Amino acid sequence: AQSVAQPEDQVNVAEGNPLTVKCTYSVSGNPYLFWYVQYPNRGLQFLLKYITGDNLVKGSYGFEAEFNKSQTSFHLKKPSALVSDSALYFCAVRDMGGDYKLSFGAGTTVTVRA
Amino acid sequence: EADIYQTPRYLVIGTGKKITLECSQTMGHDKMYWYQQDPGMELHLIHYSYGVNSTEKGDLSSESTVSRIRTEHFPLTLESARPSHTSQYLCASSERDRGYDEQFFGPGTRLTVL
Numbered sequence: 751a752q753s754v755a756q757p758e759d760q761v762n763v764a765e766g767n768p769l770t771v772k773c774t775y776s777v778s779g780n781p782y783l784f785w786y787v788q789y790p791n792r793g794l795q796f797l798l799k800y801i802t803g804d805n806l807v808k809g810s811y812g813f814e815a816e817f818n819k820s821q822t823s824f825h826l827k828k829p830s831a832l833v834s835d836s837a838l839y840f841c842a843v844r845d846m847g848g849d850y851k852l853s854f855g856a857g858t859t860v861t862v863r864a
Numbered sequence: 865e866a867d868i869y870q871t872p873r874y875l876v877i878g879t880g881k882k883i884t885l886e887c888s889q890t891m892g893h894d895k896m897y898w899y900q901q902d903p904g905m906e907l908h909l910i911h912y913s914y915g916v917n918s919t920e921k922g923d924l925s926s927e928s929t930v931s932r933i934r935t936e937h938f939p940l941t942l943e944s945a946r947p948s949h950t951s952q953y954l955c956a957s958s959e960r961d962r963g964y965d966e967q968f969f970g971p972g973t974r975l976t977v978l
Binding site (some may be wrong): 782784786788791792793794795796799801838840844846850851853854855856857 | 868870895905906907909912922923954956958963964966967968969970971972974
């Protein structure tokens with residue numbers, strides 16, 4: 751079985767401050783990990799993914815995420831948040847040894863205030 | 865331009881009506897998926913397809929059905945809509961069977977059943 755937890759329903763930060771969105775996962779084997787962003791009335795957009803190798807993954811719009819196997823975490827980060835980063839963020843996992851279905855977290859709403 | 869399309873974007877119908885939600889992609893992807901996004905915003909996989917003439921049920925039980933007669937087309941049908949079907953439906957596709965390929969999402973169809 752595979753699952754994802756996003757412990758924070760909402761994250762509020764001021765523009766220019768660092769942004770972190772937390773994600774922990776559970777898989778039987780090794781994980782493929784993904785971050786997606788959803789803007790209002792839109793579908794999900796892919797931000798970045800971890801497959802293997804370097805634990806720090808860089809993605810679109812200045813976002814990055816750090817894979818930590820011992821803590822089973824894959825937190826999304828941005829050094830300096832923008833108002834336009836306000837959106838709903840989803841973490842997702844797939845077990846390398848399992849089938850090809852993704853399991854999504856419940857989502858975290860990020861609000862960046864000017 | 866390669867993309868994934870969903871129509872209609874918004875649909876309000878009465879109980880008992882038959883509806884079909886359309887999903888088409890021009891990326892030549894083999895794998896396609898339907899997700900239901902509930903009011904809490906969590907995504908649940910309801911159907912997926914590995915290719916033409918392949919359809920599988922997802923993790924969330926759904927009264928809807930799907931078909932995959934052409935690679936680019938993956939419609940979802942509800943024979944008799946009920947208020948409990950009110951939700952957002954997201955279609956997605958991915959390129960190959962490698963497990964770490966990201967999914968590309970359409971803009972979604974927001975369905976309201978009165």
